[in-house]
Amino acid sequence: MKQTVNAMMQLIRGEICGETLPEDFGRALTDEQRKRLYALSKKHDLAHLVGVALDNRALLGEGEAAEHFRRQSVMAVYRYQQLQYAYEQVCGLFEEQEIPFLPLKGSVLRRFYPQPWMRTSCDIDILVQVADLERAKAALTSRLGYRFEAENSYDWAFFSPTGVHLELHHSLLEDGDEKIYRNSLTRIWELVTPKSNGMEQEMSDALFYTYHVYHMVKHYVLGGCGVRPFLDLWILNHKVQFDLAERKRLLDAEGLTAFAAGAEALSEAWFGGAEHTDLTLEMELFLLKAGVYGNLENKVAVQQVKRGSKWKYMISRIWMPYNVLKIHYPILKKHKWMLFFCQVARWLRLLFRGGVKRGIGELSMNQSVSGEQQAKTEAMLEKLGLR
Numbered sequence: 309m310k311q312t313v314n315a316m317m318q319l320i321r322g323e324i325c326g327e328t329l330p331e332d333f334g335r336a337l338t339d340e341q342r343k344r345l346y347a348l349s350k351k352h353d354l355a356h357l358v359g360v361a362l363d364n365r366a367l368l369g370e371g372e373a374a375e376h377f378r379r380q381s382v383m384a385v386y387r388y389q390q391l392q393y394a395y396e397q398v399c400g401l402f403e404e405q406e407i408p409f410l411p412l413k414g415s416v417l418r419r420f421y422p423q424p425w426m427r428t429s430c431d432i433d434i435l436v437q438v439a440d441l442e443r444a445k446a447a448l449t450s451r452l453g454y455r456f457e458a459e460n461s462y463d464w465a466f467f468s469p470t471g472v473h474l475e476l477h478h479s480l481l482e483d484g485d486e487k488i489y490r491n492s493l494t495r496i497w498e499l500v501t502p503k504s505n506g507m508e509q510e511m512s513d514a515l516f517y518t519y520h521v522y523h524m525v526k527h528y529v530l531g532g533c534g535v536r537p538f539l540d541l542w543i544l545n546h547k548v549q550f551d552l553a554e555r556k557r558l559l560d561a562e563g564l565t566a567f568a569a570g571a572e573a574l575s576e577a578w579f580g581g582a583e584h585t586d587l588t589l590e591m592e593l594f595l596l597k598a599g600v601y602g603n604l605e606n607k608v609a610v611q612q613v614k615r616g617s618k619w620k621y622m623i624s625r626i627w628m629p630y631n632v633l634k635i636h637y638p639i640l641k642k643h644k645w646m647l648f649f650c651q652v653a654r655w656l657r658l659l660f661r662g663g664v665k666r667g668i669g670e671l672s673m674n675q676s677v678s679g680e681q682q683a684k685t686e687a688m689l690e691k692l693g694l695r
Contacts, residue, residue: 312344313596317578319345319361320354324422324539325546325579334367342373350376351599352535353428356384360426388418388425394472395432397452402436403507405447410435410500410509412477413523416516417540420547427540431473433463437497438478448474459638480519482526491561493522514554517544521559521568528567529610529694531602532595535578541571542579566693590688609685613695627651 315334321327342362349358359377362368368377395415402409414429421427436444441464448454448466454474457465462482466474480493492499492515500509511519520540527533544550559565574591576582584592598606630647634640637650689695 309596312341312348313592315341316345316349316354316358319358320539321579321581323357323361323364324426325542327581329365334362334365337367337369339369339371339373342369342371342377346373346376348596350380352596353600354535354539355380356428357426384428385425387428390470390472391429391432392424394468394470394474398432398434398448398474399508401447401451402434402444405443406507407436407440407444407447408497408502408507408509410496410511412480412519416510417520417543420543428536431475433475433477435477435480435496441476441478444476448476461634461638480522492518492558493562512554513544513548513550514558517550517555518558518562518564520544521564521571522562524571525564525567525694527602528692529614529689531604531607531610532598533602534595534598534600536600538571538575538578542575545572545575546580563693566691570692587688587691590684591692594685594688606685609681610689612682613686613689628654 318327318329318333322329345358345362346355349355355377359368359381362377363381368374391414395411399409399411412433412435414427415432415434418424418427418429445456445464445466449456453469454466455469457467459465462479463475463477466476468474480496496511496515499515500511502508503510520537524533524537524541527537556565559568570587570591573582573585574588577584577588577592594606597603628636628651630640630644633647633650633654636654637646640646640650686695
């Protein structure tokens with residue numbers, strides 16, 4: 309596993325970060341090793357980068373793994389073209405309708421990559437003001453044929469006629485996080501500036517960096533965020549001009565300094581060739597076993613630490629706390645007295661929509677997480693300022 313991880317990171321460093329690989333790198337690469345490389349890189353949505361890196365160095369070879377790598381590279385280009393076309397349509401629509409909007413995540417990050425298709429995304433993320441949500445929804449559905457899918461506490465989900473997923477955010481923070489992050493991330497519309505005198509807005513580098521770190525934290529504590537956000541972080545630290553003092557000021561204001569330091573250290577170990585520390589090795593193990601979206605084992609271990617014990621975590625999953633349940637049942641925001649009825653509705657939905665098996669699996673995982681794993685997770689979270 310360690311050899312595969314090192315090979316994957318070296319290949320990405322060579323393709324994205326400009327590192328020159330040793331002349332003899334991978335000359336004795338076997339098909340079985342390529343299969344392991346593919347499995348790991350696919351798990352983290354990086355197979356297109358690893359495949360291109362191998363191909364550019366005449367190391368891709370033939371066989372099953374080579375075909376998988378080639379397919380991922382083609383799909384990455386296709387996904388980018390689909391997303392970019394939809395993104396430009398949405399931006400044009402908002403300009404026409406005079407709806408201020410702020411592009412987020414991959415829509416901003418991909419311009420810093422050697423080629424924009426190299427930074428893959430599953431969807432388009434755009435922020436609009438709450439007052440403009442209904443108008444944006446009406447324009448998207450009537451003018452561009454988008455289908456409205458769902459309303460969450462921080463975004464509305466849409467699908468284009470070609471199946472592109474659009475997340476129309478109205479907050480940078482998920483429900484409940486505003487109690488923790490009280491500064492720049494809650495005052496976003498006061499801090500952004502218009503781009504080219506149009507409706508499109510942009511964040512300062514420091515603000516975007518802070519939001520990126522926050523987004524990493526959000527996924528990290530839910531079981532993992534994969535490798536890609538750390539590559540983004542390396543790029544933001546090496547391919548972008550920035551004011552270090554301003555970044556530190558905003559990170560500190562949001563309580564993200566410790567996590568940012570750990571994440572930056574891991575990004576340098578992976579993509580800058582720096583030496584690992586005990587903390588970065590712990591983070592690497594936590595992240596690599598989970599993949600892009602994390603896994604249940606990590607999630608349960610983290611939540612046990614946050615809740616205080618296995619028992620408290622189990623109770624929280626059976627009787628979901630109000631601040632979480634209201635995300636699934638927005639009516640609770642206006643009618644908190646309906647809490648019990650919404651709990652019952654949730655139980656019934658689990659019962660009749662296949663959730664029982666998942667719930668039993670989660671409770672079983674709650675019992676199987678060892679005391680040693682819980683202690684290691686707690687120590688890691690403490691070092692990262694997430695305890």
